[in-house]
Amino acid sequence: MSVLNRFLRYVQIDTQSDPHSETFPSTAKQRDLSNLLVVELQEMGIADAHLDEHGYVYATIAGNSNKPNVPVICFCSHVDTSPDVTGANVKPIVHQHWDGTDIVLPDDPTQILRKNELHDLENQIGNDIVTASGTTLLGADNKAGVAEIMTAAWYLMQHPEIKHGDIKILFTPDEEVGRGTEQVNLAKLGADYGYTVDGEAVGTLEDETFSADGARITITGVSTHPGYAFGKLENALKIAGDILASLPKDSLSPETTQDKEGFIHPVHFEGIQEQAIIEFIIRDFTEEGLKEKEDMLQGIVNEVLQHYPGSSAQLVVKEQYRNMKKILDQHPQVIENAIKAMKRSGLETTARSIRGGTDGSRLSFMGLPCPNIFAGEHAFHSRLEWVSVQDMEKAVEVIVNLCKVWEEEA
Structure with missing residues (x-):
């Protein structure tokens, strides 16, 4: 055949x-x-x-x-x-x-x-x-x-x-x-x-x-009845949106990189008012480059959370391949x-x-x-x-x- x-x-x-x-x-x-x-x-x-x-x-x-x-x-x-x-x-x-x-x-x-x-x-x-x-x-x-x-x-x-x-x-x-x-x-x-x-x-x-890691951000907001939410509600979906909006626009994404340039790429998003999850793949040709991007992502999370004092977020990184x-x-x-x-x-x-x-x-x-x-x-x-x-x-x-x-x- x-x-x-x-x-x-x-x-x-x-x-x-x-x-x-x-x-x-x-x-x-x-x-x-x-x-x-x-x-x-x-x-x-x-x-x-x-x-x-x-x-x-x-x-x-x-x-x-x-x-x-x-x-x-x-x-x-x-x-x-x-x-x-x-x-x-x-x-x-x-x-x-x-x-x-x-x-x-x-x-x-x-x-x-x-x-x-x-x-x-x-x-x-x-x-x-x-x-x-x-x-x-x-x-x-x-x-x-x-x-x-x-x-x-x-x-x-x-x-x-x-x-x-x-x-x-x-x-x-x-x-x-x-x-x-x-x-x-x-x-x-x-x-x-x-x-x-x-x-x-x-x-x-x-x-x-590439060397590759996966990253998962779990965001826990403050949930309450929307009719009585003034000064209380911190919507996890909006926090997740702020994190995504804070990613670089003209670099560090698949659509803006080539050759030996790495990226931070969101691949999945789900959630409700109280909790949201964003999943990423992170890529670079060196492990040092991976670490830099993961630190950047953590920095973005920390900066966004400054505007939501009652909420929290956990970033977990998992090795995929090298x-x-x-x-x-x-x-x-x-x-x-x-x-x-x-x-x-x-x-x-x-x-x-x-x-x-x-x-x-x-x-x-x-x-x-x-x-x-x-x-x-x-x-x-x-x-x-x-x-x-x-x-x-x-x-x-x-x-x-x-x-x-x-x-x-x-």
Whole structure:
């Protein structure tokens, strides 16, 4: 089965995760795809492929090298799609031999892919572009990576003449809600190094991510009957509004930052007169930068509360993930071998920093150095999401060449 056919099959399975769920995985429907992947892996002849109780898929392509010390390499992608846009009833469309004209998505003609507006699209003229129909996301993030790993696994199983060490496959749930590695069993996985296949443009290699924290402000106001509230009522909703209004307007937000600039971003707000809650994500490429932003947020809270003497607010910060470059710099061969594999595939490597995170961020700090290689996904978390078939095919080639390079360098 080609990487395209696998991809088209996978994106039609709704695997959207839920940030407010207390279960793991956060949605049971993620298992629908994971169970299918296990069946397909077993049909390839990978006997140990299985889905564990937490929703992780583990599988091993047994090594066939005569060398005794070939490192065990893992390839990892996540099965869930973003909560930002629905992933139900995805209708993928293949725009063959795209000629560069605008792509109008038929189920919502206001959704239009234009090459001068979407990064890398102008480089895809003549290629086959896959989109959704306009009312859903596509799911290329990260089902492109899943399809590429599965296709590479099939290729290796069909070509035993290719020498490689043990290859581990890991498919995770709940990456999009920051819980993708929460229950992973690295001892069972047994890999020395890994690669997440969850990146954007062909040839990109990402060895640096944001460091990330979540913050939650719980505001307790003074509640009383509104008819008798003069001089007494301190409305928690209004206090929360003052805090949000006090955030910087022209800096420190996703819409005003780029490159290595971090931000403070409110993502959820709920409350009643007596109590309100604001949730934030805080991002920076250094831990010092995170601390500065958290101190700034606390300062804003303190200043606002000066106008509400009877009220209180508690800011709680929770670590989410850290910049994986700190770990990867200690293992230069992981990056070096990826560059060699891309060169062997006819690609010039483009090193990038991720203004976000991947499962590889946490895996690296858990003991599995794990940069991110391209999957070809673009405009993720939106109804304009797209992927090139040729880019997916090239990602499969890079995965296979990575297996070869690690065996040769051992």
